[in-house]
Amino acid sequence: MSKDGIVAVATLILLGVVSHYSDPYNPWINLLARVGNALVFLxxxxxxxxKSLVAALTNRRAAIADEIETLAARKAEAEAQLAAMIEKIDSLDAECEAILKESHAQGEAIRETLIADALAEAEKIRNAAHRAVDSETKKAIQDLRNQMADEIVQSVEADLKKRLDMDAHLKLIDNALKKVVLN
Known part of the structure; x- marks a missing residue:
C-alpha cells in the first residue's frame, strides 16, 4: 500500500473511533467526524x-478558447460579408436608378422617333392626297373640256347643217376640230 493509502485508512479509523468515543452523544464530535470523513473522501x-480532472478541465478551457476564437473569426467574416452585401445593395440601388433613367431616356427617344415618323407619314399622305386631288381635278377639267368640245361641235354642226351645204360644212368642222384640239 502506498503512503497515501495508509494515511487515508488511518484517518478513517481515527474518525470512526472519535465519533463513537464519547458516551453521551456530542454533536460537535459528530460534526468533526463527518467533516473529516468528507475531507478524506475528497x-x-x-x-x-x-490529474485527469485537471487535464479535462484544461482541455475543456482550451477547447472553449479555440471555439471562441473560431466564432470571433466567423463573426468578423460575417460582418465583412454583411458590409459587402450592404455595399452591393447600395450599388444595386444606384444601378437601378441609372437603368431607370436610361430606360426613360430611351422611351422618350423612341416616342420622339415615333412622333417624327408619324408626322412624316402624315405629310406623305397629305402630299399624296393633294396630288390625287390635283390629278382628279385636271382629269375632271379635261373630261369637261372634251365633253364641252363634243357638245360645241355637235351644236355647231347642227347649226351649220341647217345653214351650209355639206362640203362647206365638212371644211368648217375640220377647222373647228383643229382649233379645239390645239388648245
Whole structure:
C-alpha cells in the first residue's frame, strides 16, 4: 500500500473511533467526524482522479478558447460579408436608378422617333392626297373640256347643217376640230 493509502485508512479509523468515543452523544464530535470523513473522501478522489480532472478541465478551457476564437473569426467574416452585401445593395440601388433613367431616356427617344415618323407619314399622305386631288381635278377639267368640245361641235354642226351645204360644212368642222384640239 502506498503512503497515501495508509494515511487515508488511518484517518478513517481515527474518525470512526472519535465519533463513537464519547458516551453521551456530542454533536460537535459528530460534526468533526463527518467533516473529516468528507475531507478524506475528497483527498482520495483527488489522488485517484485529480490529474485527469485537471487535464479535462484544461482541455475543456482550451477547447472553449479555440471555439471562441473560431466564432470571433466567423463573426468578423460575417460582418465583412454583411458590409459587402450592404455595399452591393447600395450599388444595386444606384444601378437601378441609372437603368431607370436610361430606360426613360430611351422611351422618350423612341416616342420622339415615333412622333417624327408619324408626322412624316402624315405629310406623305397629305402630299399624296393633294396630288390625287390635283390629278382628279385636271382629269375632271379635261373630261369637261372634251365633253364641252363634243357638245360645241355637235351644236355647231347642227347649226351649220341647217345653214351650209355639206362640203362647206365638212371644211368648217375640220377647222373647228383643229382649233379645239390645239388648245
Amino acid at each position: 483527498y482520495i478522489l483527488w489522488r485517484a482522479a485529480g
